[in-house]
Amino acid sequence: MNTSTPLMVRKLLVDLSQGLPRHWLAGKPFRSQYFNALSMSFPVGEQEFIDAVRAAAATLPADADHIALQATIEDFVGQEATHRRIHDLYNEQLEKQGLVNHWQHWVRNQIELGRRRNVPALSRLAVTAAFEHCTAVLADITLHHPEILQGADPMLAMLWRWHAVEETEHKAVAFDLYRTLGGSHGRRVRWYMYAMWRFTTMATGQTINNLRHDRMLFNAATWLDAASFFFGRYGLFWLTVGPIFRYIKRDFHPWQHDNRELATAWLKANADHYSVVRGPTEA
Template identity: 30%
Template sequence: MNATVTSPTVNTQVASNNSIKANAIKASFPVRRMDFEFNQVPEYWMNGSAGLTHFMTALSALFPDGEKFFVDSTRAVRNDPKLADPYMQKEISAFIGQEAMHSKEHVGFNQSANFYGHDVKGLEKKTNTVIQTFRKGFLKVAKPFGITQEMIDLTATTALEHFTATIASQLLRNEEIQIKMTDETMYRLWMWHAVEENEHKAVVYDVFETLYGRGPKAYVLRNTALVVAMAALFCTQSYFVYSLLKNDNKLNAKELGSIFKYGYSLKHGIITGMIPELVDYFRPGFHPNDHDTNALLARWKEKLGFNTH
């Protein structure tokens, strides 16, 4: 009886070749380290408007703990055998890297807002409280149906990533909002962040579908997560805006009017502009890449000097 014997040297060479091939695979987007300096950012950097500045600051207060939650939720599942594909792993790593940089830069800006006496640090803590309350409360309701904490966290991340990619694309398209960002540092911060949210908008969704598929259970879970996440996000961000305005003695018709005009009006509103794309999430067979932002990103990467990738 003849047997084929493979030498240890051959096995080592095969393993080495596989490793080289895996290392040659790159993610479809890079991790950029920006290192913004916020020392010279004025208090009301949105064209002198307290209302618009606080609206954006309220969003920024959500990001450090929110994006940490995204990273933790994705890391918790990345070693699942279903996600072993090297390209998928590279995409996950790049997603985590980008989100970590976003969190870092928004922490820096939030600290600069604290310098002016706005308690953004306190709002960041409230963000974490909201996240933990909802994720644990959701588990109590969903656990009898075989839903785990990992599933809840990843599904919430999938829904919130759709929100961030959608508001980001609106920022990149809404010239009236861009014009109001009269401070160059903050303009570049938000446009950089918006570009990267669209670069990685499909990563967590692809992770979710790879793990849980497109069946009825996955469909109901992701749609429920979007409804709950949007309600929590709207209430939390609105409360943050109210708190910042009230503590700044700027809670008046003028500032609220500017927020309504550029946030919620039909003609100018960045939030109302998001509605069609947000609602499309409920469509069976939806995928983030159904909304093609490649040309939009190409224009902005050239404008911001991101031409190396």
């Protein structure tokens, strides 16, 4: 299944230079620092996604059958590049608050290790497809359950939902490229398990590090909120466990869960908060 369609590259109209509230998500340290940790991973991680997709796409045959996929890949690159830039600005504000971004160094070390070991382009693409599925699941939850960001600083709620929209739009690009290049189910699942392990350990480590610098690590209310965030009524664990494990099915495809209407609805409701860089005209 090849689902290549044109994507729109947008610029989010927010000003991060004025600084961010320390506990911007409903005044809750754990939730704020968990999302901050995710932001810390994006500039380096999304650059690697761009590099991995481009490296694999270079092996596509230059024929009419692959023109649409090649065009969508360039749109994917454009969207990821805008995410990388805005999260760089976000992370600069976190540094001013005294937080230390270790996640970026962990990712760089893994990338460098992969290069030293000559990890094949198709395996790098499999890792990218795995992380893209993880971010797509989180994006779907963010759009489908607005209560996840209830009480958030309006600017940051806007940023995270915009990011979720574009992750939804391009969630199948790396996957489709992997399948087009003949990537196997076994390789896809093996690298997926690796990616989920790395994501879990790095997200946990960076969140704990953020809370330590925030002097909220040993606060009982922090961990009560963490329990609620993951295991409460709209707990992240309950909302993600099913979609996360669907990826290992042999016949899985990201658009088996078609949630484009969530992205479309958000874009229509928030058209004043972004400008179009390039791409097709939105309906």
